[in-house]
Amino acid sequence: MILDSASWQGNVFLGGKWSPSSGGVIDVVEPATGNVLGHVGLADPADVAQAAESAAEAQRGWAALPHPQRAAVLRRAGQLFAEHADEVSWWNIREVGAIPPMAGFAVHVAEQECYEAAGLPSRPYGELLPSEEPRLSMARRVPVGVVGVISPFNVPLILSIRSVAPALALGNAVILKPDPRTAVTGGVSIARIFEEAGLPPGVLQMLPGGADAGEAMVTHPLVRVISFTGSTPAGRKVGALAGQHLKRAHLELGGNNALIVLEDADVDQAVTLAAFGSFFHQGQICMTTGRHLVHERVYDDFVERLAAKAAGLPVGDPATSEVALGPMIDAGQRDHTHDIVTSTAAAGAVVAAGGSFEDLFYRATVLTGVPVESRAFTEEIFGPVAPVTRFRSADDIAALARNEYGLSLGIVTKDVMRGLALADKIPTGIVHINDQTISDEANSPFGGVGASGTGSRFGGAAANVDAFTETRWVTMRAEPPGYPF
Numbered sequence: 001m002i003l004d005s006a007s008w009q010g011n012v013f014l015g016g017k018w019s020p021s022s023g024g025v026i027d028v029v030e031p032a033t034g035n036v037l038g039h040v041g042l043a044d045p046a047d048v049a050q051a052a053e054s055a056a057e058a059q060r061g062w063a064a065l066p067h068p069q070r071a072a073v074l075r076r077a078g079q080l081f082a083e084h085a086d087e088v089s090w091w092n093i094r095e096v097g098a099i100p101p102m103a104g105f106a107v108h109v110a111e112q113e114c115y116e117a118a119g120l121p122s123r124p125y126g127e128l129l130p131s132e133e134p135r136l137s138m139a140r141r142v143p144v145g146v147v148g149v150i151s152p153f154n155v156p157l158i159l160s161i162r163s164v165a166p167a168l169a170l171g172n173a174v175i176l177k178p179d180p181r182t183a184v185t186g187g188v189s190i191a192r193i194f195e196e197a198g199l200p201p202g203v204l205q206m207l208p209g210g211a212d213a214g215e216a217m218v219t220h221p222l223v224r225v226i227s228f229t230g231s232t233p234a235g236r237k238v239g240a241l242a243g244q245h246l247k248r249a250h251l252e253l254g255g256n257n258a259l260i261v262l263e264d265a266d267v268d269q270a271v272t273l274a275a276f277g278s279f280f281h282q283g284q285i286c287m288t289t290g291r292h293l294v295h296e297r298v299y300d301d302f303v304e305r306l307a308a309k310a311a312g313l314p315v316g317d318p319a320t321s322e323v324a325l326g327p328m329i330d331a332g333q334r335d336h337t338h339d340i341v342t343s344t345a346a347a348g349a350v351v352a353a354g355g356s357f358e359d360l361f362y363r364a365t366v367l368t369g370v371p372v373e374s375r376a377f378t379e380e381i382f383g384p385v386a387p388v389t390r391f392r393s394a395d396d397i398a399a400l401a402r403n404e405y406g407l408s409l410g411i412v413t414k415d416v417m418r419g420l421a422l423a424d425k426i427p428t429g430i431v432h433i434n435d436q437t438i439s440d441e442a443n444s445p446f447g448g449v450g451a452s453g454t455g456s457r458f459g460g461a462a463a464n465v466d467a468f469t470e471t472r473w474v475t476m477r478a479e480p481p482g483y484p485f
């Protein structure tokens, strides 16, 4: 068993070894039952400093390895994700509350991220440049050194590996700090797989920790680039701190994504997309459909069918029963969702389905007639809630859809060219015509604009090379030139 707890129980992965941390130990809690599944080490700033020294030391040897050797480690890691898919999924179901299709999808993406990254070490790493001088001039891509990866609780495996794999492949060392609530899925599984895949000791360090450990990574001089995925408020802090320390921070942040249903849409198809977009993974995905903007001609039909569908979706423990929705991650996230639902109902929306919970199980909720100034319309909810708002004219829809965020967008229409023209008026990093807002593929550039992020991208070779290398201008000439003095 790759996740046999004998190695990692109570530990962090520091300096190539599973060892106790100076931050102590925390419980791994199953949200569906409240049971304690194990313990992981909790890192503090002293652990981060130790990891940074060790990673910087290990990085030099790793970057100097012949490229086929680095590629082989990444390929082997992909194979290990495939071989241990059931075990890694089991943790995702228990620790995160993912339903099995979500857990299986996350392992599939993790495997693909490793295979995509395995193609990076052998890519050309720069360009030859014309020069006015008699010299060879080139822009050489070099690893940045140590990359700090900070990831959130919601889809911990994908959101960690999508930076860890390409950063390693490109010759960097990585310090991974998963959210302490989901440290096994988002950290231990990745560290164990790379350990088994033959990654040299110290090249990957894995430190579950809170904001203090994250900030210590952002400020440590040996950590040269930060890859942060999380909420917009925390991302703003990380960006500001990184700016003070003059380091690059890639920020992938929150979203409040619109699904636009035009008047020519097939309502049954639109409702299927809408339900998945808002309720998959309990709405705890940055690309979750946060607003359904529906043309008045199909609105009544749409809300009636969506409410009926939501009311029929089973909610419960995904480890023991076949459900569409598992638990939310914790009481804080559940109460945040419920506050927005009650405040939006008080502002005039109708709760057409759900709107209630037991323990951490929040029912699939449909809010109709959602006013544009209400919290469900303006804020990221991060819970299983579908807020629906009617629009009358195709002329208003782009203005209604635009907001401070800009991650994903879905448009449902029989006229795809019209859908594309509409998408051009709504700036987002991702758009799907005739699909809902959630999707992820390892080879595709992922990211947002506005309050959803800095506009940098993960996924696909070009985006990953930009994110995890820097350019060095190198010139060489046969003889030194003469100068006027």
Ligand code: NAD
Pocket: 150, 151, 152, 153, 154, 155, 159, 177, 178, 179, 180, 209, 210, 211, 212, 213, 214, 215, 229, 230, 231, 232, 234, 235, 237, 238, 252, 253, 254, 255, 285, 286, 287, 380, 382, 407, 447, 448, 452, 453
């Ligand atoms: P969060 O911002 O609270 O935490 C994310 C990570 O950052 C955690 O590891 C946390 O410990 C760490 N952190 C928190 N404060 C920090 C600080 N000041 N300095 C350094 N690290 C800090 O986010 P969350 O609530 O756990 O996750 C949900 C959020 O993440 C949602 O807003 C969601 O939209 C967003 N998200 C974005 C993407 C994307 O790719 N755009 C993907 C998934 C989730």
